[in-house]
Amino acid sequence: MTLQKPAEAAGAGLVPLMRRVAERDRAAFAELYQKTSAKLYGIVLRTLRRRDIAEEVLQEIYVQIWERAHQYDATRASPLGWMAVIARNRALDEVRRKRPVSLDDAPEALQVAVDAGDPLDLLEQSEALQRLRRCLDRLEPDRRQIVLSAYYDGLSREELARRFSHPVGTIKSWLHRSLLQLRDCLGQ
Amino acid sequence: MTDRDEIDVVAGEFVLGTLDAGERASVAARRQREEALDAAIKAWEQRLGALGEAVPPVAPDAGLLSKIEARIDARAMAGPLTDQVVTLERRARRWRRIAVAASALAACLLIAIGVREVTRPQTAGIYTAVFQKDDASPAFLLTVNLDTRVLSIRAVAAQPQPGKSYQLWIVSDKLGGVPRSLGLIEAKHVPVSHPLPGYERAVVETATFGISLEPAGGSPTGRPTGPAFHAKLIAASR
Numbered sequence: 237m238t239l240q241k242p243a244e245a246a247g248a249g250l251v252p253l254m255r256r257v258a259e260r261d262r263a264a265f266a267e268l269y270q271k272t273s274a275k276l277y278g279i280v281l282r283t284l285r286r287r288d289i290a291e292e293v294l295q296e297i298y299v300q301i302w303e304r305a306h307q308y309d310a311t312r313a314s315p316l317g318w319m320a321v322i323a324r325n326r327a328l329d330e331v332r333r334k335r336p337v338s339l340d341d342a343p344e345a346l347q348v349a350v351d352a353g354d355p356l357d358l359l360e361q362s363e364a365l366q367r368l369r370r371c372l373d374r375l376e377p378d379r380r381q382i383v384l385s386a387y388y389d390g391l392s393r394e395e396l397a398r399r400f401s402h403p404v405g406t407i408k409s410w411l412h413r414s415l416l417q418l419r420d421c422l423g424q
Numbered sequence: 425m426t427d428r429d430e431i432d433v434v435a436g437e438f439v440l441g442t443l444d445a446g447e448r449a450s451v452a453a454r455r456q457r458e459e460a461l462d463a464a465i466k467a468w469e470q471r472l473g474a475l476g477e478a479v480p481p482v483a484p485d486a487g488l489l490s491k492i493e494a495r496i497d498a499r500a501m502a503g504p505l506t507d508q509v510v511t512l513e514r515r516a517r518r519w520r521r522i523a524v525a526a527s528a529l530a531a532c533l534l535i536a537i538g539v540r541e542v543t544r545p546q547t548a549g550i551y552t553a554v555f556q557k558d559d560a561s562p563a564f565l566l567t568v569n570l571d572t573r574v575l576s577i578r579a580v581a582a583q584p585q586p587g588k589s590y591q592l593w594i595v596s597d598k599l600g601g602v603p604r605s606l607g608l609i610e611a612k613h614v615p616v617s618h619p620l621p622g623y624e625r626a627v628v629e630t631a632t633f634g635i636s637l638e639p640a641g642g643s644p645t646g647r648p649t650g651p652a653f654h655a656k657l658i659a660a661s662r
């Protein structure tokens with residue numbers, strides 16, 4: 237599988253496209269979909285794991301993108317970053333609402349996620365990701381893994397507790413400390 | 425932890441995705457009224473957003489775009505206002521500030537916003553107004569189509585009140601500056617159309633609108649008598 241280079245991933249060329257979508261240009265919307273759907277689907281599928289549910293959710297996400305395109309502000313986020321926030325929020329709402337694959341019932345589903353490994357090892361990274369990664373590397377290894385599992389696999393505190401065999405209370409306080417450490421490290 | 429830390433861990437967990445369904449819903453509701461929380465969530469989206477780069481793309485089913493387009497068409501057909509609801513929710517915070525300022529003027533009557541605040545939407549001749557029940561939720565959505573001379577009103581958060589009627593008013597200096605009734609409106613969650621009386625275009629474009637809660641059957645005096653709804657005229661798009 238080829239991965240997008242950071243410059244493409246940041247999607248500078250998408251800004252004019254977003255502007256046209258905000259003006260209700262359906263051709264631009266189709267082009268935006270062609271250029272971004274695999275990326276968003278990757279995010280949604282990684283969280284939801286089931287293709288049927290993920291494709292249903294992806295449809296809702298693009299309807300939202302169409303309806304909210306006029307709210308996009310190029311000074312605050314890249315188009316792909318803005319769309320990824322919509323996609324993650326929708327996928328997380330879905331995964332919390334009804335767990336499509338129970339970790340207890342389908343250990344092989346969990347296995348797939350684990351085998352997928354640490355996505356951070358895979359690619360040429362943008363400056364923002366490199367900076368974030370340096371800060372993540374300052375966390376204790378198991379806490380770093382908990383943060384990444386939460387983000388990539390959409391696990392709740394309870395699910396993290398089961399996967400990493402720690403009490404929920406411990407997971408919660410580790411998450412909180414890790415978040416504050418990350419915030420202070422990133423200096424934003 | 426400091427107050428800022430408290431907000432940042434809640435916002436951070438929201439973005440990280442570790443909250444359960446109830447907590448997620450509660451944070452999503454709180455961010456609508458707590459600007460600090462909303463800002464903290466946006467900051468975390470910035471901080472963690474780069475992680476998304478590392479997720480490998482996966483091509484969805486080839487037929488998905490046409491399904492999405494069909495959904496968009498279906499929603500557009502459902503009513504001229506459907507698309508705007510999202511816009512309106514996002515603007516709630518700004519309206520709230522306007523509403524607070526406007527409340528001072530509201531003595532007993534209507535609060536409305538001059539149409540001059542409205543920029544002309546892409547569909548020429550169509551204006552939209554939001555009538556809020558309170559500071560938190562839009563109550564009615566009004567569209568005025570000056571080309572077809574139809575006004576369409578739809579309840580969003582408003583409920584029918586037993587023994588009471590909602591009445592729509594127009595006020596314009598060109599109409600003597602006193603509220604004129606545009607008729608009773610129903611608190612229905614689908615758009616209900618009414619003919620727009622034969623006021624001149626320029627009158628309607630510069631008029632203000634309001635909704636008041638009246639005894640059943642409408643105001644006995646021909647003027648608003650009951651509590652009024654805040655009315656905000658906004659562009660139908662953009």
